[in-house]
Amino acid sequence: MKSSLLNRRLSPDESAAAGNDLPSSSEYLDSSGRVDEWSGGVRMIPITTPAGEFKVWTKRVGNNPKIKLLLLHGGPGGTHEAFECFDSFLPKAGIEYYYYDQLGSHYSDQPDDTILWETARFVEEVEQVRQALQLDKSNFYLLGHSWGGILAIEYALKYQEHLRGLIISNMMSDIPAYNKYADEVLGPQMKPEVLAELLQIEANDDFANPRYMELLLPNFYTEHALRKPFEQWPEPAVRMINHINQKIYVQMQGPSEFGIRGNATLKNWSRSADLPQIKVPTLTIGGQHDTMDPAYMQWMADQLPNGRYLHCPDGSHMAMYDDQQRYFEGLIKFMREVDRGDLQK
DSSP: OGGGGGGSOOOHHHHHHHTTTOOOHHHHHOOTTOTTGGGTTEEEEEEEETTEEEEEEEEEEOOOTTOEEEEEOSTTTOOGGGGGGGGGTTGGGTOEEEEEEOTTSTTSOOOOOGGGOOHHHHHHHHHHHHHHHTOOTTTEEEEEETHHHHHHHHHHHHHGGGOSEEEEESOOSBHHHHHHHIIIIIGGGSOHHHHHHHHHHHHTTOTTOHHHHHHHIIIIIIIIIOSSOGGGSOHHHHHHHHHOOHHHHHHHTOSOSSSSOTTOTTTTOBOGGGGGGOOSOEEEEEETTOSSOHHHHHHHHHHSTTEEEEEETTOOTTHHHHTHHHHHHHHHHHHHHHHHTTTOO
């Protein structure tokens, strides 16, 4: 039953054994000789695109030559900021990790050219970032959350020879299936009168209507995006929302919060049939209250030759916040097991 293995908590003896190979505090914090030493880990990495050369923002935290994790944020057009809670867990686990704002996002260059907002172009950007950061098959772990999960799947299908491990966090591998889940499961969970008013606003293409967000916040976001009253949402998540590049978001995701519809370029995206091609150890993460179907994300793990599933029973789409202990314990356990070779067939 490989899908449920990561939901078992480590015993004290197992936790101690897992930490035997951790870098010492002085090793983990030592940036001497690194090209980013003088900037506190920050680098603006040049990338080549069909519209010219631009720069994207990255920031390294820690040193561990064996485990290096690159984080792909959601959106599209979001930022690394929603990942800032990783600071509370990964340093003490001795994991080196990289924040990264994709092109067009708040900390990176923001060209105004619609030809750049294509999935295949983003994949090539990630590969250029990997090369610049000198990540390779011996140590390169890639985590994609939400839209970042789409990007991580696409990257793995083209460049998995560079990966040590892959994490698909809170993202289904099929947009039509996601739309169906939103229509048949998530929508009916709302009060009928609320759902009817939201759908009427969408039918009128009146997404700028302030009533849309007035209804979404208490009836959808705080149920399925992050399960806290909005005034209690963590500051990094709020900051990320305020910094989203709406032009990229609408072009690729569309204006609706109930699936991906209209002329959005991701509307028909599906890679479920291709999951068996991803041979590297892969963890899928789902939340019981997620906007994405957790049963589908467990099914994805079973399609992957080296797949594992982590279920967050208290979690939503931002399970790294509302089911934090399970999320990070499972994530760290997975990377350590891959590092030891336990999950490699």
